[in-house]
Amino acid sequence: MHSKDIKKLSLILLFSPFALWILLLIILPHIGMVVLSLKEKVAPRVYQYSFANYLDFLHEPIYWNTLLRTGSMSLLVTALALLIGFPIAYYIAKIAGPRARGGLFLLCLIPLWVSDLIRSYGWILLLRETGVISNFLLWTGMTGEPIEFLYNDAAVIIGLVYTVILFMIVPLVSTLDGMDNSMIEAGYNLGGNGFTVLRRIIIPYAMPGIVAGCIVTFMLSAGSYLTPILLGGKNSSWFTEQIYNQFITRFNWEGGAAFGMLLLLFTSLVIWLGLKLSGQTLANTVAKS
Amino acid sequence: MLANNKTSPFLVGYRLYVAAFFIFLAAPLISAGAFAFNDSLFPALPWQGFTLDWFFSDTEPKLGMFHDRRLLQGLYYSFVIAIFVAMLSVFVGTTNAFLFVRGEFPAKNFFYILMVLPLVIPGVILGISILVLASDTANYLEDTLDLELEFLRPGIVLVVLGQFSFIATITSLVITARLKKFDATMEEAAFNLGASRARVLRTITLPFLRPAMIAAGIVGFLVSFENFNTTLFLVGSEAPLTITMYDRMAKIGSTPVLNAVSFFLMVGSGLLALLTVVVQRDKSAQ
Numbered sequence: 001m002h003s004k005d006i007k008k009l010s011l012i013l014l015f016s017p018f019a020l021w022i023l024l025l026i027i028l029p030h031i032g033m034v035v036l037s038l039k040e041k042v043a044p045r046v047y048q049y050s051f052a053n054y055l056d057f058l059h060e061p062i063y064w065n066t067l068l069r070t071g072s073m074s075l076l077v078t079a080l081a082l083l084i085g086f087p088i089a090y091y092i093a094k095i096a097g098p099r100a101r102g103g104l105f106l107l108c109l110i111p112l113w114v115s116d117l118i119r120s121y122g123w124i125l126l127l128r129e130t131g132v133i134s135n136f137l138l139w140t141g142m143t144g145e146p147i148e149f150l151y152n153d154a155a156v157i158i159g160l161v162y163t164v165i166l167f168m169i170v171p172l173v174s175t176l177d178g179m180d181n182s183m184i185e186a187g188y189n190l191g192g193n194g195f196t197v198l199r200r201i202i203i204p205y206a207m208p209g210i211v212a213g214c215i216v217t218f219m220l221s222a223g224s225y226l227t228p229i230l231l232g233g234k235n236s237s238w239f240t241e242q243i244y245n246q247f248i249t250r251f252n253w254e255g256g257a258a259f260g261m262l263l264l265l266f267t268s269l270v271i272w273l274g275l276k277l278s279g280q281t282l283a284n285t286v287a288k289s
Numbered sequence: 290m291l292a293n294n295k296t297s298p299f300l301v302g303y304r305l306y307v308a309a310f311f312i313f314l315a316a317p318l319i320s321a322g323a324f325a326f327n328d329s330l331f332p333a334l335p336w337q338g339f340t341l342d343w344f345f346s347d348t349e350p351k352l353g354m355f356h357d358r359r360l361l362q363g364l365y366y367s368f369v370i371a372i373f374v375a376m377l378s379v380f381v382g383t384t385n386a387f388l389f390v391r392g393e394f395p396a397k398n399f400f401y402i403l404m405v406l407p408l409v410i411p412g413v414i415l416g417i418s419i420l421v422l423a424s425d426t427a428n429y430l431e432d433t434l435d436l437e438l439e440f441l442r443p444g445i446v447l448v449v450l451g452q453f454s455f456i457a458t459i460t461s462l463v464i465t466a467r468l469k470k471f472d473a474t475m476e477e478a479a480f481n482l483g484a485s486r487a488r489v490l491r492t493i494t495l496p497f498l499r500p501a502m503i504a505a506g507i508v509g510f511l512v513s514f515e516n517f518n519t520t521l522f523l524v525g526s527e528a529p530l531t532i533t534m535y536d537r538m539a540k541i542g543s544t545p546v547l548n549a550v551s552f553f554l555m556v557g558s559g560l561l562a563l564l565t566v567v568v569q570r571d572k573s574a575q
Contacts, residue, residue, distance in 0.1 A: 004487075014388040017381045022403050029418035038422050084310070091307050093345050095300075104307075107564065111314055113558035115515030115529050117538075119550040120319025124543065125324060130333045132320055169566065177331035215409060223411025225518050226535070240518075242414045246361075247417060247522065267411060 008130045038256035039241050042163035053258035063242060063259075070239040071266060073153070074221035081168040082210065082218050084161065090202075095180070095281075105173060121231040124150060125232070151233035154283050155195030159231040164220045168213035176202075196212055211280045215271050222267050284289075319459055325548035332545045338353075343549040354549045363533030367514050370529055373453045374513040375506045379533060382460030382505055384497065386468045389461075405462075407455040412518030419451050420522050444525030451519040456512050460505035467501030504565040512560050530554075 040052040045163070057063045092104045126132045127149035137143045149155060183205070187197035195226060228238035243263065246256030277279060326331035328340035329350070345357040354360050389401055407415065420443065427441035440446040471494065479489045517531045524532050534547055 011392050011394060013390075014392060015385050015394070017384045018388055018400070018404065021381055021454070021457055025419060025450060026375070026403075026415075029415075029422040032425055033414075033418040036425070040323060050445055087303070088307060091303065104311075107311060107314070109562070111318060111509055112560070113472075113562045114555055115531055116517055116549075117515075117534055118554065119317055121538070121543070121547060121551060122321035124321075125320045125332055125548075126317055132333075135333070141567050145427075160427040183562070191375070219409050221409060223518065224415055225413055225521065232540075241412055243417065243433070244521070247420075253421065256417060257421060260414050263411060264414050271409065279558050 003011050033257045033260055036254055037255050037261050039051060041254060046256075048164060052253050054262070057258060057262060066237045066242055067239050067262060067266060069237055070222055070263075071270065073157065074160075074218050075159055075220045075270075077164060078149055078214050078218045080157070080161050081165045085165050085168040085213070086172060087211075088175055089169045093173045093176035093179075096186075108166055109171075110161070112166075114228045116163060116224070117230075119163060120227050122158055123155070123162070127158075150231060151235070151253055153232070156228050156232040156236060159227040160221050160224060163224065163227055164217040167216040167220060171209040171212040171216075173205060173209075175206050179205050207278060208280055211274060211278045214274060218270060218274075220265055222263070222270075296301065318555065321548055321551040324545055324549075325552040327544070327545060328517045332543050332548050343545045344553075352546065354546050354553065359533055359545060360530070360550060362544070363528055363530035366445065366527045367529035369529070370448055370452065371510045371513040372489075373449045374456055375509040377449070377453050378456045378460040378509040379464075379506045380501050381457045382464045385457070386464040387432050389465055390468045400544040405458060405546070410455070412455070412516070413522070416451055416519040418524035422461050423447055430474065435449065441524065443523050445483060445527050447523040447525075448529065450524045451515045455519070456509045460509050462509065463505040464498060464501045467498055472496055479482050500568045503568045507561050507565045507568075511561060514558070515552075515574075 021047075037053055039047040040050040042048055088108070092101055092108070096104055124131070128144045129135070129148040129150070131149070133149060134146045134219065138146060178203070184197055185200055186199045192200065192206050223240060225238070225240040225244065228236040229241060232238070239259070240263070243256050243259045246252045246259055324574055325343050326339050326341070327337055329337040341353075343351065343353050345353045345355055347353065385404060389397070389404070396402075411483075423441040427438055430436040430441075475493055475497075476489050479493050484492070515531060517535070520529060520532060528536070530550070534550060536546070537547060
């Protein structure tokens with residue numbers, strides 16, 4: 001009985017930090033945000049509950065266009081990150097020698113240790129009209145006058161792929177690492193060519209890693225603020241920018257909260273769809289990496 | 290294998306692709322760092338010669354970062370915030386690890402998913418939701434009890450809480466992974482030799498977890514230091530470095546002093562990252 005009490009007590013002691021954290025910093029704030037988003041200001045300091053903030057969103061094409069644009073560009077970023085990152089992860093996990101492997105993996109992680117701001121700043125210095133690439137092209141004579149590579153969608157996509165690709169590569173490397181090489185050899189021995197082996201053996205095996213990478217990548221891209229603004233300039237039209245404008249510039253917290261909920265619902269929906277389509281769960285993908 | 294022959298054109302092409310990828314990874318970091326040493330008022334080519342003015346000069350127009358009061362202040366606030374976030378996150382990460390590895394309680398899987406959830410919530414949302422709740426609470430207390438709680442208004446405390454809200458997930462995952470590898474027979478042996486629970490925890494289990502706790506602390510410190518999205522909404526008058534730098538960029542435009550700060554931060558985080566590798570390597574030696 002005595003040791004049972006101790007067990008119970010220690011369980012409660014261990015559970016309380018967890019409960020405080022999740023309750024006070026995650027659950028209650030989100031409930032507060034939902035409540036706030038359902039309030040409509042009818043007179044100074046007088047509010048009533050309504051869906052007015054959500055209707056505003058539907059009635060103003062610029063708002064939902066921005067959300068759709070953010071979503072579709074983030075999907076593109078996710079797809080590009082997977083296409084570019086998969087061969088790199090495969091190389092690190094399966095082709096590089098055991099000594100090169102650790103080094104390459106660490107090299108992959110280096111940009112992770114530098115803030116978004118510095119990464120975007122680096123791209124600005126490379127891409128702008130007076131930047132390194134434009135100057136290089138002038139110097140080689142490939143162009144007669146400086147070229148502005150900044151402030152367009154391509155720059156935003158390059159910057160975002162750069163920012164998120166590590167979160168694609170890391171889970172991919174750890175799943176591919178756990179794969180037995182004999183599975184690949186067996187595929188070849190049974191007469192499969194490189195493409196069949198990739199499609200029938202490697203990709204199904206790596207699926208949890210692929211899904212984990214895609215979820216984190218998509219979420220980071222749709223939720224990013226700095227990269228689209230700094231690389232896309234004034235017309236970047238990213239949804240997080242709308243949230244910031246509502247909150248800080250227009251001081252319309254009710255509208256901002258509604259926009260925040262919409263972004264959250266939208267990203268959750270996409271992630272849920274991704275999990276359903278790939279037959280994975282949150283616990284065996286993101287939690288594992 | 291997808292390329293057994295060491296000289297096949299496919300493998301050569303593959304290697305070139307990998308090399309190109311690493312150039313892509315390094316390019317913006319090099320350009321951000323290198324222009325800190327260019328003796329020019331603008332972070333752009335042509336190269337005007339080497340200088341350390343952007344670090345140490347104490348006169349305008351080339352005020353170096355170590356004489357720029359606002360940047361130094363930002364650095365200080367970032368440091369204070371990151372220390373608190375790292376300590377809190379390691380503490381909660383450790384209790385979470387014990388909770389989920391050792392504890393038996395109903396709906397454990399559900400709670401585990403709740404623990405991972407903050408990682409998939411956009412940082413902007415975490416920031417505004419915590420801002421909303423804190424302001425609501427502060428307004429309510431002010432209206433009903435005439436109580437003014439300063440820490441619920443945007444400022445350092447809220448920034449720490451906001452960053453902690455998702456960094457705790459990262460540290461929990463790191464420490465949980467380590468605790469799962471723990472061999473329970475080691476504890477049993479100590480119990481059999483007559484050690485108390487507290488003593489076993491202090492002399493056996495916690496030392497085993499220490500590399501993971503240190504690594505998690507460093508990761509938490511770095512993630513806090515570089516965070517922007519969550520911080521943006523919770524920041525008061527004590528702006529951490531990323532916010533100060535962003536302000537500078539928006540108001541003055543790019544200036545090489547920002548490159549100097551970038552270089553400084555890259556070296557700093559590089560050293561810390563190296564430290565995590567060294568700490569983690571101890572693990573395999575044990």
